[in-house]
Amino acid sequence: MAKKRYRRWKRRDKRVPKSPVTLIPLGGTREIGKNMTVVEYGDDIVVIDAGIAFPDEELLGIDLVIPDIDYLLENRERVRGIVLTHGHEDHIGALPYVLPRLNVPVYGTKLTIGLVRKKLEEHRLVRQAKLNVVSTESRPIKLGSIAIEWIRTNHSIPDGAALAIHTPAGVIVHSGDFKIDPTPIDGRRTDVSRLSALGEKGVLAFFCDATNAEVPGYTPSEKVVGETFDQVFEEAEQRILIATFASNIHRIQQAIDTAVDHGRKVAIAGRSMRENTAVAEELGFLKIPKGTLVELEELSRLPDNKTVLLTTGSQGEPMAALTRMANNDHRQVQIRAGDTVIISATPIPGNESLVGRTIDNLFRLGAEVIYKEVAQVHVSGHASQEEIKMMTNMLRPEYIIPFHGEYRHLAAFLKVVEEMGYNRDRVIIPEVGDRIEVSRGRGVINGQVTSGPVFIDGLGIGDVGHIVLRDRMTLANNGVLVVVVVMDKQKGKFLSGPDIITRGFVYVRESEALLEQARKQAVGVLKEIEEKHITEWSVIKAKIQETLGVYFDVVTGRRPNILPIIIEV
Ligand SMILES: [Zn+2]
Numbered sequence: 001m002a003k004k005r006y007r008r009w010k011r012r013d014k015r016v017p018k019s020p021v022t023l024i025p026l027g028g029t030r031e032i033g034k035n036m037t038v039v040e041y042g043d044d045i046v047v048i049d050a051g052i053a054f055p056d057e058e059l060l061g062i063d064l065v066i067p068d069i070d071y072l073l074e075n076r077e078r079v080r081g082i083v084l085t086h087g088h089e090d091h092i093g094a095l096p097y098v099l100p101r102l103n104v105p106v107y108g109t110k111l112t113i114g115l116v117r118k119k120l121e122e123h124r125l126v127r128q129a130k131l132n133v134v135s136t137e138s139r140p141i142k143l144g145s146i147a148i149e150w151i152r153t154n155h156s157i158p159d160g161a162a163l164a165i166h167t168p169a170g171v172i173v174h175s176g177d178f179k180i181d182p183t184p185i186d187g188r189r190t191d192v193s194r195l196s197a198l199g200e201k202g203v204l205a206f207f208c209d210a211t212n213a214e215v216p217g218y219t220p221s222e223k224v225v226g227e228t229f230d231q232v233f234e235e236a237e238q239r240i241l242i243a244t245f246a247s248n249i250h251r252i253q254q255a256i257d258t259a260v261d262h263g264r265k266v267a268i269a270g271r272s273m274r275e276n277t278a279v280a281e282e283l284g285f286l287k288i289p290k291g292t293l294v295e296l297e298e299l300s301r302l303p304d305n306k307t308v309l310l311t312t313g314s315q316g317e318p319m320a321a322l323t324r325m326a327n328n329d330h331r332q333v334q335i336r337a338g339d340t341v342i343i344s345a346t347p348i349p350g351n352e353s354l355v356g357r358t359i360d361n362l363f364r365l366g367a368e369v370i371y372k373e374v375a376q377v378h379v380s381g382h383a384s385q386e387e388i389k390m391m392t393n394m395l396r397p398e399y400i401i402p403f404h405g406e407y408r409h410l411a412a413f414l415k416v417v418e419e420m421g422y423n424r425d426r427v428i429i430p431e432v433g434d435r436i437e438v439s440r441g442r443g444v445i446n447g448q449v450t451s452g453p454v455f456i457d458g459l460g461i462g463d464v465g466h467i468v469l470r471d472r473m474t475l476a477n478n479g480v481l482v483v484v485v486v487m488d489k490q491k492g493k494f495l496s497g498p499d500i501i502t503r504g505f506v507y508v509r510e511s512e513a514l515l516e517q518a519r520k521q522a523v524g525v526l527k528e529i530e531e532k533h534i535t536e537w538s539v540i541k542a543k544i545q546e547t548l549g550v551y552f553d554v555v556t557g558r559r560p561n562i563l564p565i566i567i568e569v
């Protein structure tokens with residue numbers, strides 16, 4: 001069957017030779033986060049998603065990481081728009097940094113655009129933004145020679161979609177982040193009939209979410225969590241607190257529904273959750289029965305067994321509401337013995353110890369803590385192996401490009417589709433910036449474009465690079481030692497100093513002898529410099545650094561950053 005189809009394509013190709021479509025991941029491959037993929041055909045460029053990544057621990061002081069968009073800026077007159085799969089930060093979070101430099105139209109489903117609008121309002125960028133709401137029911141949006149169609153999928157945020165990207169070279173399907181949930185909370189099932197129809201017609205390439213490619217079987221339905229909530233509510237005698245992702249509207253819906261069933265009122269703590277629930281309710285994605293929601297202050301006046309508190313902090317984020325409560329540092333809520341706290345989330349890689357600490361602290365305060373390891377209070381929003389196979393079977397793409405995964409996830413994905421009979425040369429695992437060219441019967445990586453991470457630190461975008469980060473790292477690891485001298489440059493004489501100031505190197509009060517010895521070493525070098533009539537700053541600095549560097553290495557085994565400062569008079 002597949003062979004026949006392939007031959008037919010080949011024949012057709014001879015009649016109408018088509019140039020290939022170019023696909024460039026600018027982020028989101030061999031990494032989780034900062035998703036951005038370029039689709040390019042002829043004069044037209046369409047960008048899929050514009051996400052952020054959170055910094056690794058070694059990126060000291062960095063707030064966020066976004067994709068490098070130089071390639072898009074160089075080709076700005078060809079960029080027709082940015083199309084969004086769903087409203088998670090790793091797919092929309094970079095828009096406030098991208099749009100001021102590349103103000104192209106943005107397209108997404110209702111909730112996705114609602115969340116983008118909120119985000120742009122915060123950055124005071126909403127007025128100039130060209131936001132367009134699309135629907136999974138409407139006709140494809142034409143952007144030059146490329147037409148985009150949104151297809152319903154399930155995920156841990158409502159209104160998510162896969163994209164069918166119709167190009168003259170063939171159809172590209174981008175899964176977005178997806179799972180196949182047969183019993184979704186909002187009744188909005190993955191549109192398998194549309195996906196199968198695309199498969200029937202022929203899909204050239206398929207970008208597939210590989211997050212859970214290591215996980216066998218099916219990802220459980222979101223509904224399972226509601227059942228667990230019900231059991232927990234049944235047993236809880238006092239207050240119930242539920243922490244989850246602020247964007248997991250389905251989860252929030254289930255918490256509210258369970259609260260209503262058990263005659264409890266609900267309050268919300270944490271700014272991001274308040275904002276997201278407000279947007280979701282306004283747009284009809286969250287249904288809160290009248291009289292259910294109360295203010296946080298009101299909650300304390302109700303009997304304990306009549307209350308539920310929904311809160312942020314499921315990742316142990318230091319400033320989030322639950323973390324503060326666990327630290328006994330929240331203005332309005334104190335954790336008490338008898339409270340039941342549900343952590344309805346899984347730690348994002350890197351956050352495990354923060355979440356662990358929050359759970360420890362909650363237990364210490366006497367709460368009963370229920371988390372993923374002890375009850376099914378969380379399910380993933382991403383497809384496991386069997387769903388990846390289902391999706392691939394429906395689409396039967398000629399080429400598969402796994403994304404949304406570290407290399408190990410992509411390697412696991414490769415095994416899954418190889419098991420299905422896909423040859424290795426049909427699976428493309430690009431690096432960020434690779435130009436993938438696909439046409440019928442041909443899929444190759446052909447060169448690279450400018451790409452990489454751009455670091456955001458405070459208001460600065462991209463001004464902190466590897467040199468600054470390296471300095472921060474050595475400062476953090478070794479501390480700094482400043483040597484100040486005053487010099488009469490004309491006479492080549494030192495007038496005062498050396499004074500030594502340190503931070504993060506040794507505790508000064510207990511190291512006076514050490515620093516006095518160091519000062520004497522420095523005096524020795526300065527004398528030598530005077531005698532040799534050395535007046536060149538770089539040489540003077542290097543000599544001070546060398547002498548003190550050797551001295552501290554021998555005496556302490558440490559290598560502080562030595563910063564000579566020469567004041568000239
Ligand atoms: Zn997502």
Ligand SMILES: [Zn+2]
Nearest residue numbers: 088090091177
């Ligand atoms: Zn994602």
